[in-house]
Amino acid sequence: MIRTLTSRFLGYAILIFFALVFLYPFVIQIANGLKTEANAAANPLSPFPDPLTWVSLERIFSGTGFPTWLGNSVLVTVVVTIGRVAFGSMAGYALSRLQFRGRKALFAGLLALMAVPPVVLLIPKFLVLNQLGMYNSYSGLIVPLLADATGIFVMKQFFDSVPVSVEEAARIDGAGVFRTFWSVVLPMAKPALITLTILSFTGSWNEFPHTLVSVQDPGLFTLPRGLADLVSGSLGAGTQYPLKLGAALLATIPVAIIFVIFQRYFVRDTTAGADKG
C-alpha cells in the first residue's frame, strides 16, 4: 500500500515537473510579451508583468511588417490547404482505387519523393523558381507547396482501408468516376480529410525554409519569415525582446487553437506516419 502511494506520488512529481518544463516557456513568452523592456530584462522568469503594458503588442502592428506578414500567411495557408486537400485526396484515391497504366510506378515515385529531405531542396527550388520567372512572387511562394507527397500517401492509405462495396454499388447504378468520387467517396473520407486539412494547415502556417528561397521582398514575407527577419536582421539581436516574443506569440496562437480543438487528429497523424513509414 505504501509502495503504491510513493510510486503514485513520484509519478505525479515527475509529470508535473515535466509539464512545467514543457509549458513554462510559453508562460514566459506570454508574460514577457506584455512586460516593459526593462522589466523583461530584469525579471525574465517572472510570469507576472509589472507593469502590464500593451506597448509592444501595439508596436508589432504599427511599427513592424507584422500586418503584411499576417495577411500573406493567411493567404498562403488558405490556398495551400485547399490545394493539398483537393490534390491529395484526388491523387490518393486514384492510386488506391483506379486502374490505369503507370499507377505502380507513380506510387514508387511517391515513396521515393517522401524520402527527399526538405532542406536539401533549398537550392534546387530556388533554381527552378528563378528559371521559371516565379522567384519573388506570390506564385513562387504558393504553387510549389500545393501538393505534398506525405498528404497523398496518407489519403491512399486511408482509401486502401475502406471497403470498395459502397462505391461499386454507386458505379453499378450508373454513376461515373467523378460523380462517385464527389458524392460517395469524399463524404465517406471525412476523418482522413480532416487529418489532411490539419496537417496542411499547420505545415503551411509554420513553413519557413521555402519562404527563404522563394521570396526576398519584405512585402511577400509570411509570419515565420518576417519573424526570423525581426530577430536576426533589421532590429538587431539582444534588444526589443517583448516585441519579438509578442510577435512569436501571435504567430503561435492559430496553431494552438487548432491543436486544442482537433487534438485527437494530431495524435493520430504521428502514429499513422509511424506505422507505415
Added chain:
Amino acid sequence: MAGIRGNERPAGWLFVAPAVLILGLFMLLPILMALWVSLTRWNGQGSPFTGSVPFAGLDNYTKLFTDEGLARQDFMTSIRNNAYYVLLVVPIQTVLALALALVVNNRLLKGKGFFRTAFYFPSVTSSVAISVVFLFMFANGGAINAILAVFGIDGPQWFSDPRGLVHLFFDTPPSFLTEHSLFGLSWWDWLAGPSVAMCAIIALVIWTTSGTFMVMFLAALQNVPVQLEEAGLIDGASAWQRLRHIILPQLRPTTFLVVTLGLIGTWQVFDQIYVMSQGNPAKTTLTPAFLSYRTAFRDFDYGTGAAISFVLFLIIVVLTLVQRRLTRERN
C-alpha cells in the same frame, strides 16, 4: 467489368495530374537542375543552363573532401558539429520520450490526457517562433541563467561561447592531438564536443521533439498485452525487471523507429540554426544544411552549395533506407 472500368484509365491520370505536375516541377526537376549546377561554377548571374557558365566537373565535390582549403575546413567543421548534435539529441530525446510515455501510461495516475497534450504541444508550434522564445531564455541574464543562479551556478553567455564541452576539461591541449589532423581539422578540433552555443540549440530541439516520440511510445505501450505484465508480477519480478525483460523487448520496433526517425531529422537541422545562431560563434553551430544555404545565397557559390546539399542528401537517404528496411522487417 469492362463497362465499369472502361472510363478509369483517363480518369486515373486526370486525378493524379495536378499532384504529378506540381511534384514533378518543384521536386524532381529542381533536383536534376541542382545536380547540374553542382558540376558548375555558377555565381547566380543569368541562367545556369547556358554555355557561358564554367563547367567544374567534380571539383565542387573534391573541394569538400580532398583539396586543402577553407571549403573543406568549413564542411568538415559542419559535419563535426552536426555529428555531436546527433550524438546528444537522438539518445536523450529517445530516453526522455520513453520515460515520459512510461509514466503517462501508468494506470494509477489520472490526468493522462492533460499531460500528453502538454508534452506534445511544443512539437506542433512554429520552429521559428519557438526559437525566438529560446533565444530569450538563453540570453545573457535570461531565464536559464536565472535558474542556474538559484543553484549557485554562474551561467555562460550561451550564444557567444564557442568552447567545446570536451575542451572545457583541458587547460592546454595534449600535443599529440594537435599534431595530427584529418580532413583539414586537427584531432583536437574533431574531439571538441558540441560548443556551449550548440548545447542551447540541442536543448531546444530535445524539448520540441520529445513529445512527438512520446506519443509513438504511448501507442506502442498500449499494445503490450496486459497478461504479459501480470505474468511477470505473479512471478515476483520487480518493476525494473518487468521493464527490462518484458516491456522493453515489446517496444523494440518502436524504439528502432524513433531512433532512425531521430537520425534522419537531426541531420536536417536548419530553422533553429538560422534564427538562433547563423552558424556562430566561431562556426561551432554551422551544420551542412545551413552551410549549403550560406555558401549559395550569401557567398554566391551555388556549385559548392549544391554539392554540399547532395552529400547531405546521400547521408539522409542511407538513413532513410535503413529505417524503411527496419519497418518492413517489423511488419
